[in-house]
Amino acid sequence: EHDKAQHPSLAAIPRLQLRKPRVSSTEAASLQAEVNKMACTRVREQMASLVLDASELEEMWALLKERRSEPLSPADERINYDDFTQVAALIAPAAASTFFCATSFLKFPLDEYGRISILHFYQWVRCKNAILRTRVELSCYDSSGDGTLTERELEQWVSDLLSQLPALANMQKEFFPFYKVTAVRKFFFFLDPRRRGRVA
Structure with missing residues (x-):
C-alpha cells in the first residue's frame, strides 16, 4: 500500500521485481x-x-x-x-x-x-x-555430497569391498585392519598429493 501511494502506476502495472522473503540462516x-x-x-x-x-x-x-x-x-x-x-x-x-x-x-x-x-x-x-x-x-559413501571421500569414508568402502575380493579370501581376519589402513593410505598418497584429507 505504501508503494502504491508513492507510485500510483503500481495499481495498474504489476511490479516485476519483488523483495525476497527473509529466511533465517538455519532454514x-x-x-x-x-x-x-x-x-x-x-x-x-x-x-x-x-x-x-x-x-x-x-x-x-x-x-x-x-x-x-x-x-x-x-x-x-x-x-x-x-x-x-x-x-x-x-x-x-x-x-x-x-x-x-x-x-x-x-x-x-x-x-x-x-x-x-x-x-x-x-x-x-x-x-x-x-x-x-x-x-x-x-x-x-560420500556423506557430504560434495564428490569427495574422507579417509574414514574410504576405509568403510575398503572394508565392504574386502569380502568381495577373491584374492583376499585366504587372508586371516587379524590382518584385515592392517590391510584396510595400508590400502587407504596408499589411495591417499596417490590421490591426495596436497594433503587435503579428501579424495575426489
Missing part, C-alpha cells in the same frame, strides 16, 4: 542440505542406470558376434559402423547412448574395410562399465 542451510542430498541421489540414480549387469553384457557380446561384418575371419572378428548401429538399436537405450556412439566407434583403429575389432570394443565396454559401477559404489 537456508537445512534447505540447501536437502537440495544437495536430492541432487546427489539423482546423479547416483542416473549413473546407476548406465551400469550394465552381467546378463546385459553377455547379450551385447552375443549381438556383436551375431552382427559381425564381412569378410568374416574367425581369428579376428570385426564389425563396421552400420552393423554397430544395428546392435545399438537392439540393446537398452541407456547402454546404446553410453557405449554405442560414433565417438566410441572411432576410439578403435579401423581396418581397410572400416571395421573395428569386436573383442577390443567389448573389453573397452567392460572396463568402462566397471569404472561406472565403482563410481556409483563410491558415491554411496
